Amino acid sequence: MTIASSADHPTRRDFLFVATGAAAAVGGLATLWPFVSQMNPDASTIAAGAPIEVDLTPVAEGQDIKVFWRGKPIYISHRTKKQIDEAQKTPLSDLKDPATDESRVKQGHEQWLVVIGICTHLGCIPIAHEGNYDGFFCPCHGSQYDSSGRIRQGPAPANLPVPPYQFVSDSKIQIG
Amino acid sequence: MSGPSDYQPSHPVLKWIERRLPIFGFVHGSFVAYPTPRNLNYWWTFGAILSLMLGVQILTGVILAMHYTPEATMAFHSVEAIVRDVNYGWLLRNMHATGASMFFFAVYVHMLRGLYYGSYKEPREVLWILGVIIYLLMMATGFMGYVLPWGQMSFWGATVITNLFSAFPYIGDSIVTLLWGGYSVGNPTLNRFFSLHYLLPFLIAGVVVLHVWALHVAGQNNPAGVEPKTEKDTVAFTPYATIKDMFGVSCFLLLYAWFIFYMPNYLGDADNYIPANPAQTPPHIVPEWYYLPFYAILRSIPNKLAGVIAMFSAILVLAFLPWLDTSKVRSSKYRPLAKQFFWIFVVVAVLLGYLGAQPPEGIYVIAGRILTVCYFAYFLVVLPLLGKIERTKPLPNSIADDVLAKTGSKAVPMVSTVLALIVAGGLLVGGIDTARAAEADTPPANKWSFAGPFGKFDRGSLQRGLKVYKEVCSNCHALSYIAFRNLGDPGGPGYSTAQVASLASEYKIKDGPNDQGEMFERPGRAADYFPSPFPNEQAARNANGGAAPPDLSLITKARSYERGFPWFIFDLFTQYQEQGPDYVAGILQGFEDNPPADAKVPSGSYYNKYFPGHAIKMPKPLSDGQVTFDDGAPTTVTQYAKDVTTFLMWAAEPHMEERKRLGFQVFFFLIIFAGLMYFTKKKVWADAH
Numbered sequence: 001m002t003i004a005s006s007a008d009h010p011t012r013r014d015f016l017f018v019a020t021g022a023a024a025a026v027g028g029l030a031t032l033w034p035f036v037s038q039m040n041p042d043a044s045t046i047a048a049g050a051p052i053e054v055d056l057t058p059v060a061e062g063q064d065i066k067v068f069w070r071g072k073p074i075y076i077s078h079r080t081k082k083q084i085d086e087a088q089k090t091p092l093s094d095l096k097d098p099a100t101d102e103s104r105v106k107q108g109h110e111q112w113l114v115v116i117g118i119c120t121h122l123g124c125i126p127i128a129h130e131g132n133y134d135g136f137f138c139p140c141h142g143s144q145y146d147s148s149g150r151i152r153q154g155p156a157p158a159n160l161p162v163p164p165y166q167f168v169s170d171s172k173i174q175i176g
Numbered sequence: 177m178s179g180p181s182d183y184q185p186s187h188p189v190l191k192w193i194e195r196r197l198p199i200f201g202f203v204h205g206s207f208v209a210y211p212t213p214r215n216l217n218y219w220w221t222f223g224a225i226l227s228l229m230l231g232v233q234i235l236t237g238v239i240l241a242m243h244y245t246p247e248a249t250m251a252f253h254s255v256e257a258i259v260r261d262v263n264y265g266w267l268l269r270n271m272h273a274t275g276a277s278m279f280f281f282a283v284y285v286h287m288l289r290g291l292y293y294g295s296y297k298e299p300r301e302v303l304w305i306l307g308v309i310i311y312l313l314m315m316a317t318g319f320m321g322y323v324l325p326w327g328q329m330s331f332w333g334a335t336v337i338t339n340l341f342s343a344f345p346y347i348g349d350s351i352v353t354l355l356w357g358g359y360s361v362g363n364p365t366l367n368r369f370f371s372l373h374y375l376l377p378f379l380i381a382g383v384v385v386l387h388v389w390a391l392h393v394a395g396q397n398n399p400a401g402v403e404p405k406t407e408k409d410t411v412a413f414t415p416y417a418t419i420k421d422m423f424g425v426s427c428f429l430l431l432y433a434w435f436i437f438y439m440p441n442y443l444g445d446a447d448n449y450i451p452a453n454p455a456q457t458p459p460h461i462v463p464e465w466y467y468l469p470f471y472a473i474l475r476s477i478p479n480k481l482a483g484v485i486a487m488f489s490a491i492l493v494l495a496f497l498p499w500l501d502t503s504k505v506r507s508s509k510y511r512p513l514a515k516q517f518f519w520i521f522v523v524v525a526v527l528l529g530y531l532g533a534q535p536p537e538g539i540y541v542i543a544g545r546i547l548t549v550c551y552f553a554y555f556l557v558v559l560p561l562l563g564k565i566e567r568t569k570p571l572p573n574s575i576a577d578d579v580l581a582k583t584g585s586k587a588v589p590m591v592s593t594v595l596a597l598i599v600a601g602g603l604l605v606g607g608i609d610t611a612r613a614a615e616a617d618t619p620p621a622n623k624w625s626f627a628g629p630f631g632k633f634d635r636g637s638l639q640r641g642l643k644v645y646k647e648v649c650s651n652c653h654a655l656s657y658i659a660f661r662n663l664g665d666p667g668g669p670g671y672s673t674a675q676v677a678s679l680a681s682e683y684k685i686k687d688g689p690n691d692q693g694e695m696f697e698r699p700g701r702a703a704d705y706f707p708s709p710f711p712n713e714q715a716a717r718n719a720n721g722g723a724a725p726p727d728l729s730l731i732t733k734a735r736s737y738e739r740g741f742p743w744f745i746f747d748l749f750t751q752y753q754e755q756g757p758d759y760v761a762g763i764l765q766g767f768e769d770n771p772p773a774d775a776k777v778p779s780g781s782y783y784n785k786y787f788p789g790h791a792i793k794m795p796k797p798l799s800d801g802q803v804t805f806d807d808g809a810p811t812t813v814t815q816y817a818k819d820v821t822t823f824l825m826w827a828a829e830p831h832m833e834e835r836k837r838l839g840f841q842v843f844f845f846l847i848i849f850a851g852l853m854y855f856t857k858k859k860v861w862a863d864a865h
């Protein structure tokens with residue numbers, strides 16, 4: 001008898017099972033979301049990552065400073081005439097990750113190079129004023145960057161990234 | 177019953193694995209083909225519910241541990257940071273905190289079911305004892321978990337419970353020092369409790385495996401209490417028991433969600449929203465509700481050591497149950513006397529729980545002693561004797577017979593139910609009387625826009641309340657958990673980013689050290705927190721006649737008043753949880769220039785109608801016309817009190833609107849899901865009857 005009754009309405013029965021299974025799947029997936037989302041930076045971390053202002057007056061030509069923004073070291077180099085020239089004259093064909101020097105600095109402020117000091121290979125911090133290109137040298141696996149922070153030699157695949165920043169005055173920048 | 181199964185997977189890869197590790201056959205034998213008695217009722221679904229709760233607690237606990245800091249100066253703060261800043265942190269914390277209560281609720285149902293149907297009897301003694309061990313581990317875990325937020329109740333609960341061990345002669349004090357890792361409860365205690373609180377649930381999981389193993393060897397008991405004899409007595413675990421369990425679980429989730437989304441603080445204590453203070457014990461220390469019966473037993477014995485022994489015995493006696501109950505018949509269905517004593521025992525346990533929450537004075541002490549005697553008498557006198565003298569009803573021949581007979585019999589109202597109702601009625605009347613007596617001091621209930629399941633903050637009120645805080649309260653009270661950025665968060669006062677930035681820049685924030693190693697002041701930014709009016713607690717105390725003005729960030733959750741029986745039961749259904757706001761608004765309006773003649777107000781204190789003891793150190797803070805509003809709202813003390821309380825309620829729980837909104841969505845889903853489960857279960861079981 002039970003067999004007969006279930007054979008009478010196979011579709012209704014199947015529909016119920018599918019609907020219940022689908023509801024369970026949707027509920028389960030929705031429940032997962034908070035458990036994944038909580039891993040993202042929390043509100044205070046995001047708020048602490050707000051833009052910072054850096055005063056450039058103490059940085060003399062040929063010197064550089066390291067500041068932290070969102071936990072990342074940012075190199076701010078006051079480039080010498082020589083460094084600027086080298087950076088501008090390098091043909092794009094010599095570059096692994098071609099980019100002009102103009103595209104990596106702000107117009108009218110060519111003496112300032114602002115890059116995120118994290119090697120694009122595996123994340124070590126390159127040392128400034130070292131290596132063969134008057135730029136940065138990464139001690140971990142020997143990547144070398146030029147005075148525009150572009151990758152020239154070694155295993156790193158890309159140039160040192162330029163963080164979002166702008167000049168709020170001639171001697172002050174806002175990073176972020 | 178389980179064991180090697182002849183199940184063979186058909187897929188070649190699975191076959192390959194199965195030959196080397198017969199895991200599919202094991203799972204199939206234990207959770208698919210495993211025969212379960214066909215007459216199990218819904219009380220049996222609590223096993224599945226408990227497994228779910230253990231899983232939920234471990235999962236949410238592991239996640240909370242990613243954000244929690246087990247350090248005495250930071251623990252309280254880190255819990256607030258979880259609730260305020262972590263994505264869905266409020267949800268995960270509510271799931272874990274109310275989950276503990278749900279876990280205990282389910283375990284009590286599970287234990288009482290075992291008690292009623294004699295599930296501890298031969299051959300299930302080991303199964304039962306493993307259950308008692310799980311229960312003990314749960315109690316230890318729950319206690320240590322309650323310590324972690326490091327609020328006042330955490331701290332003093334830890335002090336009181338660890339001091340229980342000092343009752344033992346000679347070695348007691350050494351044990352307590354060992355537990356503390358210091359000369360008092362402190363950072364080392366917190367640190368080790370965190371470690372153990374993380375460890376114990378995995379031990380529980382291990383014992384649960386043994387518990388389930390023992391269950392599968394002895395087979396499940398059932399409401400008839402007779403063992404299955406033929407195949408007609410059982411059905412396959414999957415789909416029959418699985419689907420029934422899942423329906424039970426989906427109903428249980430509705431209850432759980434009610435607490436998570438609508439009553440998250442109902443089962444907690446307001447005092448635990450005050451950071452731990454080793455210099456001041458809260459006036460009334462109460463453990464979590466699930467320990468209350470044992471706490472009542474502890475307090476009703478006037479001797480320290482005897483009290484501690486009685487409390488532990490009250491739990492340990494459960495392990496001897498299989499031998500204390502001498503009856504050959506398992507199920508109370510066929511034991512007319514045992515059934516009534518069972519219900520009396522339930523009432524005794526509930527009443528003990530009620531007494532555990534009352535102050536230990538007067539009638540409560542005497543009642544506690546009587547009930548303690550009743551509690552032990554049930555195990556040590558009633559159960560051993562009943563087996564000898566009781567005339568049991570005839571048992572059904574088989575489970576199948578029991579299922580068939582069920583359709584005929586009609587339930588007769590039990591004497592015990594009537595008895596329980598009378599007792600409950602008596603309590604109700606008594607409770608109303610005490611509530612009446614207390615009424616004079618109870619702050620009046622207000623109509624809050626944020627009350628109820630769809631409550632929302634009134635933006636205008638929040639903004640006015642912020643103004644009152646800034647112009648009046650902030651002169652003495654900190655609001656240190658609130659950052660300026662919060663003022664622009666959804667569900668808050670609703671300021672724009674630009675407004676928040678300009679609001680923040682009005683404040684001077686101490687920062688540094690700079691490159692010269694000096695601290696300096698700079699204008700506030702959105703990420704900064706409201707600065708405190710005093711540099712430290714001593715300064716605050718010194719400037720305010722010896723009483724430090726409390727931080728207001730959590731004040732509406734940290735203050736409450738006794739609702740009393742039966743109101744606290746009604747509150748469960750009406751979702752009333754605005755004691756805190758009512759109290760705060762009451763205090764602000766409760767100052768009286770001409771105190772009643774019989775009131776004793778020491779100098780330096782002020783008379784306040786709603787402050788416990790009526791003598792408050794805070795002078796009347798608000799008077800009419802003190803703060804001006806742009807939006808034309810009346811500039812009266814009543815309005816100020818209402819607005820600033822609304823603002824402080826938001827400050828205490830910035831995600832309240834989100835909680836209630838998500839709660840509604842979850843309920844909508846769960847009701848549909850439970851309905852679907854119900855019909856699916858009916859369809860599946862249609863084949864079995």
Ligand code: FES
Nearest residue numbers: 119121122138141
């Ligand atoms: S990380 Fe810099 S070279 Fe590998």
